[in-house]
Amino acid sequence: MKANCWTGISSVEVEEVPDPKILNEHDAIVRITSSAICGSDLHLYNGFIPTMKKHDILGHEFMGEVVDVGREVGNLNIGDRVVVPFPIACGRCNSCQRGLYSCCENSNPNAGIAEMMMGHSPSGIFGYSHMLGGYPGGQAQYARVPFADVGPIVIDDGIPDEQVLFLSDIFPTGYMGAEMCDIKPGDVVAVWGCGPVGQFAIASAFLLGAERVIGIDRFDYRLRRVREKTGAEVLNYEQVSVLEALKEMTAGRGPDACIDAVGMESHHANPAMYAYDRTKQAARLETDRPFAIREAILACANGGTVSVIGVYGGLVDKFPMGSLMNRSLTVRTGQCHVQRYMKPLLDRIRNGDIDPSFVISHKMSLSDAPSGYRMFRDKQDDCNKIVLYP
Amino acid sequence: MSKYDPTTERMAQTLGYVSLGLGASMTLAPRVVTTLAGVDDSALARLMTRVVGMRELMHAAGLLAGPPELVWTRVAGDAMDLPALLIAMGNRHGTRRLRAVLATAAVAGITAADVYTAWRTLSERRQGERGGVTADNVYTAMRRVQDRTSGSVGPKHVEAAVTVNRSPEESYQFWHDFSNLPRFMIHVDSVEPRGDGMLHWRAEEPLRHKRMEWDAQIVEDRPNELIAWRSVDGAVGPSMGAVHFDTAPGGRGTEVRMELDYPESPAGRVGMAVAKLAGEAPDQQARDDLRRFKQLIEIGEIVRSEGSPEGTHTRQLLRQRPAQPLPS
Ligand SMILES: NC(=O)c1ccc[n+]([C@@H]2O[C@H](COP(=O)([O-])OP(=O)(O)OC[C@H]3O[C@@H](n4cnc5c(N)ncnc54)[C@H](O)[C@@H]3O)[C@@H](O)[C@H]2O)c1
Ligand SMILES: [Zn+2]
Ligand SMILES: [Zn+2]
Numbered sequence: 001m002k003a004n005c006w007t008g009i010s011s012v013e014v015e016e017v018p019d020p021k022i023l024n025e026h027d028a029i030v031r032i033t034s035s036a037i038c039g040s041d042l043h044l045y046n047g048f049i050p051t052m053k054k055h056d057i058l059g060h061e062f063m064g065e066v067v068d069v070g071r072e073v074g075n076l077n078i079g080d081r082v083v084v085p086f087p088i089a090c091g092r093c094n095s096c097q098r099g100l101y102s103c104c105e106n107s108n109p110n111a112g113i114a115e116m117m118m119g120h121s122p123s124g125i126f127g128y129s130h131m132l133g134g135y136p137g138g139q140a141q142y143a144r145v146p147f148a149d150v151g152p153i154v155i156d157d158g159i160p161d162e163q164v165l166f167l168s169d170i171f172p173t174g175y176m177g178a179e180m181c182d183i184k185p186g187d188v189v190a191v192w193g194c195g196p197v198g199q200f201a202i203a204s205a206f207l208l209g210a211e212r213v214i215g216i217d218r219f220d221y222r223l224r225r226v227r228e229k230t231g232a233e234v235l236n237y238e239q240v241s242v243l244e245a246l247k248e249m250t251a252g253r254g255p256d257a258c259i260d261a262v263g264m265e266s267h268h269a270n271p272a273m274y275a276y277d278r279t280k281q282a283a284r285l286e287t288d289r290p291f292a293i294r295e296a297i298l299a300c301a302n303g304g305t306v307s308v309i310g311v312y313g314g315l316v317d318k319f320p321m322g323s324l325m326n327r328s329l330t331v332r333t334g335q336c337h338v339q340r341y342m343k344p345l346l347d348r349i350r351n352g353d354i355d356p357s358f359v360i361s362h363k364m365s366l367s368d369a370p371s372g373y374r375m376f377r378d379k380q381d382d383c384n385k386i387v388l389y390p
Numbered sequence: 391m392s393k394y395d396p397t398t399e400r401m402a403q404t405l406g407y408v409s410l411g412l413g414a415s416m417t418l419a420p421r422v423v424t425t426l427a428g429v430d431d432s433a434l435a436r437l438m439t440r441v442v443g444m445r446e447l448m449h450a451a452g453l454l455a456g457p458p459e460l461v462w463t464r465v466a467g468d469a470m471d472l473p474a475l476l477i478a479m480g481n482r483h484g485t486r487r488l489r490a491v492l493a494t495a496a497v498a499g500i501t502a503a504d505v506y507t508a509w510r511t512l513s514e515r516r517q518g519e520r521g522g523v524t525a526d527n528v529y530t531a532m533r534r535v536q537d538r539t540s541g542s543v544g545p546k547h548v549e550a551a552v553t554v555n556r557s558p559e560e561s562y563q564f565w566h567d568f569s570n571l572p573r574f575m576i577h578v579d580s581v582e583p584r585g586d587g588m589l590h591w592r593a594e595e596p597l598r599h600k601r602m603e604w605d606a607q608i609v610e611d612r613p614n615e616l617i618a619w620r621s622v623d624g625a626v627g628p629s630m631g632a633v634h635f636d637t638a639p640g641g642r643g644t645e646v647r648m649e650l651d652y653p654e655s656p657a658g659r660v661g662m663a664v665a666k667l668a669g670e671a672p673d674q675q676a677r678d679d680l681r682r683f684k685q686l687i688e689i690g691e692i693v694r695s696e697g698s699p700e701g702t703h704t705r706q707l708l709r710q711r712p713a714q715p716l717p718s
Contacts (some may be wrong), residue, residue: 130707
């Protein structure tokens, strides 16, 4: 089959690889009908997540048709149409049973590597380094889906791929980001990063009853999209001081909740500041550039919540601990526990509360993945979200 | 009591972890490292990166398991790496050069930490004498390291623990059906009850892949709490083993603790360090075995990925396949 493989920093190639086979009794094999490129894939592409190997198949947002099932998979039949959640989770350990699927205790056979870097290991993830399992991803024609009896959700009507594909990751991720804010009537929510994840966080904050939502980014085409598709207010951090503007907009209080939908590769409007952290990161003195999270903490209202869904890999520098501690802030985080949200969010899609296809800007063939990665990374051609068809 | 002040020990430990991190990234992702160092244009550099990575792992094993003086091995390594990097830097242009400069600066920083820590190990040993980094002192330190790393070490006691989402009854019963043990103990081929609480073990010796067989006697068996066994005289495997089952608090299942005693190991510290690097040290094995036990009892099978087709095994962390389907 064809698959999009990581071949080095800033390099992916579509290669011919063997077809996947059942390895475990809880597996299913899925013939992929569509997959997507995620901001998380850019962290791999840019070389900031360690333990990638040449020829690793990328991709963790995908859906398709079941073509084979292992003996322990009683809930799926060959021919079923399924969306696959990106965290691989067993459904039986303590973490899974508490709904913390992305912290599954059994799905990472390489937990030892993750423990060295993070103390304890999170779950395995499709196409996301060897530290997180060494599982091939779904930017391919077929994928093996472990724990198919727990994760995938069956879509039994004709609703198009584009409306349900993002149940695999970014819609639940944005939703969880907003849910972690415990939004109460009158709350103002600010969202750093207006990529697809930020856009779903913004839309979800409205669904959960936020009074006002403010999106922050520097790309006008993304800010325009946010204004038009979600009705949020926007700030371009290259044109205004974000801290000043947020104070002004909330009459000095600051947003009640701040969502970081940027993660480890954030950018800074001031070239000197950017160069400082970029250099430290290049020399591996810190692994992550934390501009957005620094600003989100400083901006947040006293007693407010900072919700982190942007992905971080290791260590950050100059973390405003004093602001966090002295002002009674709450930090909530996590790779999304997608399994927990698929059913309720599918219901919301069916009810017409939201149509997730609003984020799509480009549709491409899987064989064009290399140019898709470049375009999405460099934000060319007003690129917002790319869907790949095998 | 240790002869070193805690700061020196901690610095040596920290450098051990630094070595581990460097070694792991150099052996697992040499391309990423060469790119960062601006030497990704040379095949030799990639090969050297792997070699130096293996050396870093040796430093790590030494510093994490041995005395702080082993930091001298790092100083020796730095003395090899810095000139190589300086030469590489001189031959590069543009952004490669910038990356090489940054990498060299980082290595120089670590070298400073190495030398300072090394100097502390000396000056603490020779209080009252003239300390400092003299050829004489380096030689004495190296000798001391040699003395300590050769020869035999005493019996080794290994402990590992895991929490499983099952009751103590289920956990005990699963374990007490000894035919289950080879399903999660990587090197064990079979465990056969031979009556009167005798167990006949067959296993593979990890590093040398030699087959071993021995008999052990169950010395204690308390249902849902404890199973303990002891090898009969002259046996080759662990001399004692025990597994404890305790109810975990708040409905979290069962805390399973395993203990193993290994007889005196003739391989000594160096042998142990080699086993550690290969992912085959007894404590690593015990942890791997318990993780596999957890997978088996919670989900009924060992979890495999394409990168680790054998499932959890520390040895495999260093030998990952690419994450793509296995050839048929
Ligand atoms: N927690 C999870 O489960 C989960 C799941 C999916 C993605 N993610 C993460 O979410 C993040 C965003 O993903 P995406 O697909 O939207 O990526 P993206 O690259 O399309 O979007 C990131 C946006 O952040 C903006 N940005 C950069 N620096 C900023 C700053 N200082 N202030 C404000 N905005 C800034 C960029 O201009 C860009 O528009 C990534 O880190 C990704 O890894 C997390
Ligand atoms: Zn994603
Ligand atoms: Zn689990």
